[in-house]
Amino acid sequence: MDALVAQLQMQFRDYTISLYQQGFLDDQFTELKKLQDDASPDFVAEVLSLFFEDCVKLIGNMARALDQKGTVDFNQVGASVHQLKGSSSSVGAKRVKGLCVSFKEFCEAKNYEGCVRCLQQVDIEYKTLQTKLQDMFNLEKQIIEAGGRVPQVDIN
Amino acid sequence: MNGGSCSSSMEVDYDHHHHHGHEELHVLAVDDNLIDRKLVEKLLKISSCKVTTAENAIRALEYLGLGDQNQHMDSLTNNVMKVNLIITDYCMPGMTGFELLKKVKESSNLKEVPVVIMSSENIPTRINKCLASGAQMFMQKPLKLADVEKLKSHLMNCRS
Numbered sequence: 001m002d003a004l005v006a007q008l009q010m011q012f013r014d015y016t017i018s019l020y021q022q023g024f025l026d027d028q029f030t031e032l033k034k035l036q037d038d039a040s041p042d043f044v045a046e047v048l049s050l051f052f053e054d055c056v057k058l059i060g061n062m063a064r065a066l067d068q069k070g071t072v073d074f075n076q077v078g079a080s081v082h083q084l085k086g087s088s089s090s091v092g093a094k095r096v097k098g099l100c101v102s103f104k105e106f107c108e109a110k111n112y113e114g115c116v117r118c119l120q121q122v123d124i125e126y127k128t129l130q131t132k133l134q135d136m137f138n139l140e141k142q143i144i145e146a147g148g149r150v151p152q153v154d155i156n
Numbered sequence: 157m158n159g160g161s162c163s164s165s166m167e168v169d170y171d172h173h174h175h176h177g178h179e180e181l182h183v184l185a186v187d188d189n190l191i192d193r194k195l196v197e198k199l200l201k202i203s204s205c206k207v208t209t210a211e212n213a214i215r216a217l218e219y220l221g222l223g224d225q226n227q228h229m230d231s232l233t234n235n236v237m238k239v240n241l242i243i244t245d246y247c248m249p250g251m252t253g254f255e256l257l258k259k260v261k262e263s264s265n266l267k268e269v270p271v272v273i274m275s276s277e278n279i280p281t282r283i284n285k286c287l288a289s290g291a292q293m294f295m296q297k298p299l300k301l302a303d304v305e306k307l308k309s310h311l312m313n314c315r316s
């Protein structure tokens with residue numbers, strides 16, 4: 001049992017570190033983990049779940065607004081991008097946030113092609129993050145099921 | 157800490173749920189973003205505050221008893237648990253956090269309630285405008301636990 005736990009913990013540690021190193025997550029995700037405790041042991045997963053629901057909704061809004069060929073309301077697109085930028089920043093979704101920054105600039109410049117490109121990228125990016133985090137949460141679950149504790153991972 | 161389920165990422169033991177009594181701050185948190193609302197609520201609860209959230213400034217004003225001026229809100233005001241602090245996002249559709257700040261400061265009932273403005277954007281003119289209109293503090297988003305702790309100790313010092 002102990003050898004399995006140790007191996008899983010190592011996998012978890014390496015995987016978590018890689019997510020930070022590859023820029024998927026930043027400091028704010030670490031901050032989020034500080035808010036998780038015995039009273040709310042699934043807090044991080046819950047917040048991330050809300051975030052991904054938000055992504056679907058907001059990206060849908062952006063897609064619809066951009067679909068109005070010739071009469072695109074860039075303010076409307078921008079409003080959804082602003083929301084997504086805020087959410088992604090708050091949960092530590094670094095790459096998604098970065099894309100939102102560029103996306104916002106394209107909205108302000110009323111650059112249709114730029115916006116469409118960003119929309120595609122942001123869609124891919126949130127889905128990628130979702131998969132990565134699912135893998136991370138699965139590792140946590142496996143550690144617990146094997147009778148171990150999820151280690152605190154020191155990013156620095 | 158028990159040997160069970162969650163990651164032991166807490167360095168300090170927070171008094172989450174056992175802090176009763178008159179020292180507990182009641183905070184009204186206003187933000188149109190659901191995730192930010194959930195986060196600020198959690199941050200404040202961990203810091204032993206009672207939290208009420210509002211998704212926009214109009215709802216916040218209604219809660220504070222400053223709703224439609226044509227309605228007689230006096231009886232409702234008595235039912236509302238006294239708010240010790242308002243923390244609001246700046247950028248909100250409809251009424252902004254800045255406009256909310258001004259309404260609160262214009263009210264004879266509520267002008268003493270400290271108002272903290274949060275924003276993801278660090279714009280000096282915006283910050284100065286808020287402080288000049290009576291904001292207690294301006295906080296940069298995304299909020300961290302350390303920010304809220306600093307805020308709370310600042311406020312507790314002001315009260316005593």
